[in-house]
Amino acid sequence: DAGVIQSPRHEVTEMGQEVTLRCKPISGHNSLFWYRQTMMRGLELLIYFNNNVPIDDSGMPEDRFSAKMPNASFSTLKIQPSEPRDSAVYFCASSSRGGYGYTFGSGTRLTVV
Amino acid sequence: KNQVEQSPQSLIILEGKNCTLQCNYTVSPFSNLRWYKQDTGRGPVSLTIMTFSENTKSNGRYTATLDADTKQSSLHITASQLSDSASYICVVSARSGGGADGLTFGKGTHLIIQP
Numbered sequence: 001d002a003g004v005i006q007s008p009r010h011e012v013t014e015m016g017q018e019v020t021l022r023c024k025p026i027s028g029h030n031s032l033f034w035y036r037q038t039m040m041r042g043l044e045l046l047i048y049f050n051n052n053v054p055i056d057d058s059g060m061p062e063d064r065f066s067a068k069m070p071n072a073s074f075s076t077l078k079i080q081p082s083e084p085r086d087s088a089v090y091f092c093a094s095s096s097r098g099g100y101g102y103t104f105g106s107g108t109r110l111t112v113v
Numbered sequence: 114k115n116q117v118e119q120s121p122q123s124l125i126i127l128e129g130k131n132c133t134l135q136c137n138y139t140v141s142p143f144s145n146l147r148w149y150k151q152d153t154g155r156g157p158v159s160l161t162i163m164t165f166s167e168n169t170k171s172n173g174r175y176t177a178t179l180d181a182d183t184k185q186s187s188l189h190i191t192a193s194q195l196s197d198s199a200s201y202i203c204v205v206s207a208r209s210g211g212g213a214d215g216l217t218f219g220k221g222t223h224l225i226i227q228p
Contacts, residue, residue: 105156
């Protein structure tokens with residue numbers, strides 16, 4: 001298995017632009033998680049899905065952030081409009097039932113200038 | 114409030130030496146504790162997972178210990194190699210199976226191995 005696949009690996013955008021991050025979970029995993037990592041705050045859970053349904057989005061910082069999972073093999077995290085303080089590394093992770101096989105992707109490094 | 118504290122924040126040691134990283138937690142009810150290694154520019158990769166009944170688990174040169182009574186864990190690295198340079202993150206689960214809403218992350222220990 002190729003693991004959790006995220007794209008792009010790096011994204012540089014101007015303030016105010018829309019940014020879309022993509023994630024393909026491991027086949028057969030039914031839970032998907034989006035995290036944000038910064039030096040100051042470490043890893044923070046933004047939102048997670050079970051069977052494509054959002055379960056907890058309390059970690060989403062503002063209405064500018066939205067996430068979708070239209071099917072079991074694809075999810076997006078969108079920021080609109082982006083701001084410099086959104087600059088961070090965004091990770092996607094997936095797991096099977098009960099949290100087994102919890103695996104992170106390689107992350108997307110977002111820089112908003 | 115569930116918390117995971119790691120120490121030291123950063124550590125520099127010479128290649129070939131041993132080191133021990135610490136993790137203290139106040140997560141309840143405890144389910145399991147995981148140590149992850151995160152190389153620069155990569156996602157975290159699981160090293161060990163320990164449940165309440167396990168007090169030690171090894172993965173090659175990495176040995177994790179768990180004291181559920183004192184709510185402390187350590188990660189011992191033996192005969193360090195340059196490739197061990199990374200951040201090590203302690204994650205504690207408060208729900209059986211480790212669903213995301215039960216995971217509490219430490220901020221990690223940044224380890225540098227010098228030749």
